[in-house]
Amino acid sequence: MQNLIIIKIGGQAIQQLRPSFFQQLVSWRKAGKQLLIVHGGGPMITKLTQKLQLPVHKIHGLRVTDSETLALTKLVLLGDAQPALLTQLAQHGLPVVGLNAADNQLLTGTYLNRAQLGAVGQVTKVNVAELQRQLATHIGVLAPLALTTTGQWLNVNADMAATVLAQQLQAEKLVLLTDVPGIMQHGAVMTTLSPHQAQALTQQAVITAGMRPKVQAAIQAIQAGVQQAIITDAIDQPGTAIIQEAVI
């Protein structure tokens, strides 16, 4: 889908969307773009987990998800984060549809490392035809959950889910909208980042925590043929563009 833009919105970012975000969506739609939003909700999941005095444990930005945490994750993503986003989009006159893995087997997944991470998954199959049908008329708002072939729910990092979708739907652009203006080094935003630089900065612990899966996801998208992958805090700001390694 050459005219498809996929936007991943982090949980923090959902709560601080600016008027320019909605204006950009309106103008993309006028220009004939199809839009799919993959939403996060990590901070809200953490808040509820802590409120219930359950442990929060992350490994390289991925939430270790036992059965209680999985139940809370589904509750927050489908009962709080997604409706919060749908309401804001609808208030700006945008046609939206809320989606999740269980709608016509939209996202199928497998466990990433069950022994270490519990019910954390990766998306292995996308029901492309169903998504194309929905996106022809609506802005899709999709939760980062997948279902195994035997019907087990999996918690998927939203950046990773957005990337697989960008690959499988052959999106022209992937925007990872977060709470920082881009990848920072020495207090400044890097305008571009290559896979080689990303590896070095991760080893030097400049890129840490939730930025790790985000950067890996953006690299994977570019390497799979998505033309643009951007990490930014505002949809109309350049942020950090992930670029292919220069050929010497």
Ligand SMILES: Nc1ncnc2c1ncn2[C@@H]1O[C@H](COP(=O)(O)OP(=O)(O)O)[C@@H](O)[C@H]1O
């Ligand atoms: N080099 C870096 N540049 C910018 N942010 C970084 C960097 N390394 C780690 N981070 C952290 O990554 C966070 C973004 O990841 P995350 O909290 O998972 O966001 P989101 O919820 O939007 O997916 C930033 O708020 C910041 O704390």
Ligand SMILES: CC(=O)N[C@@H](CCC(=O)OP(=O)(O)O)C(=O)O
């Ligand atoms: C496996 C895993 O870590 N899943 C994420 C899913 C939500 C998410 O990615 O939300 P943000 O984009 O707001 O961080 C989590 O449980 O936090």
